[in-house]
Amino acid sequence: MTLIYYIIFIFLSIFHKQLCLELTSTINDFNDPLILTPLIKKGNISYAQNAAKVKPLMGDINSYAGFFTVDKRYNSNLFFWFFPTANKNKNSPLILWLNGGPGVTSMVGLFEGHGPYYLAENGTLIYRKHNWVSDHSVIYIDNPVGTGFSFSDPEGISRTQADVAKNLYAGLVQFFELFPEYRSNSFFVAGESYAGKYVPALCYEIHMKNSKAEFKINLIGLAIASGYSDPKHMIEGIGEYYYQMGFIDQNEKVFYNNFSKIICDLIDKKLWLSAKNKMTELHFKFLDLSGFSSFYNILKYEHYSPFEKLDKFMQKDVVKKSLHVGNKTFTSYSNDVMIAMSENVMISVKPMLEILLENYRVLYYYGQLDLITSYPLAVNVFNNLNWSGSGEYKNATRKKWFVKNTLAGYSKTVKNFTEVLVRNAGHLISSDQPIRALE
Incomplete structure (x- = not known):
């Protein structure tokens, strides 16, 4: 028996040593990105969590980062950066945030919108007082x-x-395998701008998969800021909107109305790329007529982009090492992604949204000063949705919305659906009005 025990001991020792070598190679080779999928598949969850832990870039903010392989055939890997709530409440809601573009990094939402850090122009990090991680x-x-x-x-x-x-x-499935303690938390998907298409598409995928999958994601609702979900109905009234705002005159309004009709006809014919190219032409026409270089805020005619400072910061060796990305290059905006998605830009997610409205909480919120996804154009989208609350929505009364005893905007709620106009905010609501966006 002693010999048998000795053999078993030697076998387990060799196995443990080999396992440790594999894990050490996976975790410590800083030239390679930390791909967590193999560890998750082997059930090495605690190792994977420890490997993903991020050395705080400032203060004692707890976070995890790494990659999930989502399509092995093409070596497709999604990078995530996860911040557990600072309030230590295990039941706090869990939010997935997505930026739009298509092709814009979600680190814009983290650093420019509502993450615990703000990236100053000189590249230093500053703690953001009003951030989503405080309670989510x-x-x-x-x-x-x-x-x-x-x-x-x-x-x-x-x-x-x-x-x-x-x-x-x-x-997401891998995330919940890596962090099983969050499976029962209320889960929300949120995003901005072109993510007005990503968010409904993902939520619809979850909705369909939940009807069959053994593990069901606890999806409660979705929230979309400055959402671009239904191109046709956002384009239809664009000439009238620009005219009423004083950016174009009567003759130019006629041009806009005729041109937007051409785009809508192309959408009806499913000539997606032609419609997208015409829409781009229409947008450049506005910039030429108005003298603006940006659509993001009526009060700010000069273009602002966080991409340059974000690219420099994320490419720092200390940042890349902390986030376990190895030698991967960071791209704030990917033109390759934009080109690949070009034919999809003008396709509506309206049918998905109509199903989601019957099953989940849905919030759309728009900045009053936004020129690219303007509130009146969004209302046109809402008025054309076919769902059980459509008639009630059209007759519902908007209510004043206050934050800290200040008029923050106006809201309308019907069944699962809420739409909000945020005062004194443009396209980037969390940047312009962080407290109101948090509320």
Whole structure:
């Protein structure tokens, strides 16, 4: 018996040593990105969590980062940065945040919007007082693959909303395997601008998968800031809107109305790329007529972009080492992703949204000063939704919305649906009005 025990001991020692060597190689090779999928598949959850832990870039803010393989065929991997809530409440809601573009990193939402850090112009980090992590756990994912630190072979770059949703769902399943303690938390998907298409597409994917999958994601609702979800109905009234705002005159309004009709006809004919190119032409026409270089805020005619400072910061060796991204290059905005998604830009997610409205809480909020996804154009989208609350919505009364005894905007709620106009905010609501966005 002693000999048998000795043999077993030697075998287990060798196995443990080999396992440790594998894990050490996976965790400590700083030239390679930390791909957590193999560890998760082997059930080495505690090792994976420890490997993903981020050395705080400032203070004692707790976070995790790494990659999930979402399509092995094309080496497609999504980068995530996860911040557990600072309030230590294990039941706090969990939020997935996605930026738009297509091709814009979700690190814009983290650093420019509502994460615990703010990135100053000189590249230093500043603690953000009003941040979402104070009372929520938040996952930021660079989406689609090819955006930010996320990477893929060229064949794996997403071309449709279905591609995006499939990859995000695969990443989420792995997230809940890596952090099983969050499976019962209320889960929300949120995003901004073009993520007005990503968010409904992902939520619809979750909705469909939950009807069959053994593990069901506890999706409660979705929230979309400055959402671009239904291109046709946002374009229809654009000439009248610009005219009423004083940016174009009567003759130019006629041009806009005729041109937007051409775009809508192309959408009806499913000539997606032609419609997208015409829309781009229309946008440049506005910049030429108005003298603006940005659509983001009526009060700010000069263009502002955080991409340059964000690229410099994320490419620092200390940052890349802390986030376990190895030698991967960071891209704030991916033109490759934009080109790949071009034919999908003008396709509506309205049918998905109509199903989601019957099953989940849905919030859309828009800045009063936004020129690119303007509130009146969004209302046109809402008025054209076919769901059980559509008639009630059209007759519902808008209410004043106050934050800290100050008029923050106006809201309307019907059944599961709430729409909000945020005063004194442009396209980037969290940047312009952080307290109101947090509320």
